[in-house]
Amino acid sequence: MKNLYVLMFLIVICFPILKIKGQDEKKIIAKIESKDIEGQLKLNATVTNNSAIFQELNYLLVSIKKGSNGNLSNNKQSGKFSINPNETKKLSEISVNLNDKDALKAFLYIRDEQTQKLIAKDSLNINDDSFRKKLNKVEETESFELNGLTIDETKTKIGRDFYDAFYLQYSQMPDKINNTIVISELPSRGTNGQINIVIDDKTIYSFMTNPNEDYQKEQLAMTFRYIKDYNFKKSLIKNEFLF
Secondary structure, three states, rough: OOHHHHHHHHHHHHHHHHHHHHHHHHOOOEEEEEEEOOOOEEEEEEEEOOOOOOOEEEEEEEEEEEOOOOOOOEEEEEEEEEOOEEEEEEEEEEEEEOOOOEEEEEEEEEEEEOOOEEEEEEEEOOOOOHHHOOOHHHHHOOOOOOOEEEEEEEOOOHHOOOOOOOOHHHHHOOOOOOOOOOEEEEOOOOOOOEEEEOOOOEEEEEOOOOOOOOHHHHHHHHHHHHHHHHHHHHHHHHOOOOO
């Protein structure tokens, strides 16, 4: 009986603590608000600080649109901001031309400026069923980096296998490039196709598909080599204009 009283006492003491902890996790609330104005979809990213302290944070707003013709386009906005206690702040706005047959995914991430810990997020899906490709798997992980996007535009199993291997390795890299990487696939004569690695609308590397596993690993290594070289050269050019 004595043990029962002790257990009840611990429950009474611990329950409010757990409740407060759950409330703390929702002190920062991210929200994507959408409004359709004559086919122009406006996405507003807002954040609310329900805590009693001043916060210094950063945000990432990403929209990925798939047109009725299958083409993909994306928009990414990010930045640092501060917010006072009990304040709601508009962070960014994105306008997208969206027809009835178009699809859209949008993601908003809020991180702590010092620790880079993800503390709030929100998402918006329109015509979600028409997204058949893996759009950089943003919605599957909370470790989304404030760097680049990867887009899968492969068409065959060989192409999809290559993209999956690429994404698995790229997602584990600590330093990603600040550009969207598109892995596209073009049909070719016979059973082979052509994989293109595209950054800034430029094809930086291409190779013919082949189901051989060693060949796939070799092309994966070459892909990362060309991405690294491209990013290094771009950084050199950018630094030439710094004063």
